[in-house]
Amino acid sequence: MAPALKLWYFDIPGKAETIRILLNYGGIPFEDFTFKFEAWPEYKSKMPFGQVPVLEIDGKPLAQSAAIERYAAKLAGLIPDDVFAAAKVDEAHALITEIQDVLAPTYAIKDPEAKIKARQEAAAGPLKEKFAKLVSLLTAAGGIFLTGDAPTYADIALFKFMSGLVGGTMEGIPTDVFNEYPELKAFHKRVAELPPVKKMYENVTEGHRLSYKALPP
Ligand SMILES: N[C@@H](CCC(=O)N[C@@H](CS)C(=O)NCC(=O)O)C(=O)O
Structure with missing residues (x-):
């Protein structure tokens, strides 16, 4: 059961x-x-x-x-059965956690201007390095999802992170932060269009679940 x-x-x-x-x-x-x-x-x-x-x-x-x-x-069913394939998914997921960690200290900054400045600096430097790593991972896996042509939980985690970054709650992060990375923008759209993801956000009526937002063109 x-x-x-x-x-x-x-x-x-x-x-x-x-x-x-x-x-x-x-x-x-x-x-x-x-x-x-x-x-x-x-x-x-x-x-x-x-x-x-x-x-x-x-x-x-x-x-x-x-x-x-x-x-x-x-x-x-979003973790492969094969042990090595599953470990590669965990690897991708850990990279996303590392990217989130770049911004984590900024949440605790009380002064609004200092918070915005810290995020702008992150977006101009450390985040770019991490995004380049994501593009390499995606490209090496064939350009569809992070570890191959089937979605996994790492893809869902990245989709959520990207949505949150440009979703209006991360003051200081420019909404065009992904414009230099067409591979990542295409990835985000691909995940958004997976039928269960699309259905979930179509049915959302309450603000608390609205972390998904289509990326700006
Ligand atoms: N490592 C934990 C961290 C959990 C965490 O930081 N939770 C926060 C909300 S995002 C929380 O419960 N804050 C309230 C508190 O610590 O009293 C995880 O990933 O679940």
């Missing part, structure tokens, strides 16, 4: 959106339990590491977004 799944997270895309896409992709029913920041103190002590996302699986909690993403990807 399929496990009963309940995903706990704030009412924003954040670290839960890739998990949401993966579960939707696999047509796997789950309760998307979201809450406002004000309600967090009520839940924090119930979470294994005092943080979210947490996926409750038949009542048992699983924390850490990377572990939850892999779990959801296995259910959705």
Whole structure:
């Protein structure tokens, strides 16, 4: 029998959106339990590491977004069976995490101008180096998806990252940040048009799931 799944997270895309896409992709029913920041103190002590996302699986909690993403990807058939092929997918996923880590310190900057400046600097330097690595990976795999011609959870994670970067919540990152990378823009469109992804975002009515946005032309 399929496990009963309940995903706990704030009412924003954040670290839960890739998990949401993966579960939707696999047509796997789950309760998307979201809450406002004000309600967090009520839940924090119930979470294994005092943080979210947490996926409750038949009542048992699983924390850490990377572990939850892999779990959801296995259910959705977005991890290859072959051990080496699966490791290459993890490799691509780790590169995306590294890219996210470039921007992570900017979230904590309180001064709005300093935050924008730090992001502009990241976009002009370190992010470019990482995007070039992504293009190499994509090109080496044949230019369709990150590790070949079938989508995996790494592709979903990159799609979510790219959407979030230009989705209006990353002040300081120019919305044309991907214009120098036609391969990445084509990739983003390709993932957006995968039928389960397209369907998920067509059906969205609430703001918290709107991390997807078509990239500017
Ligand atoms: N390594 C963890 C980090 C989780 C994390 O940073 N969660 C944040 C939200 S994105 C959180 O729960 N913040 C509230 C808190 O720490 O009290 C993961 O990837 O799941």
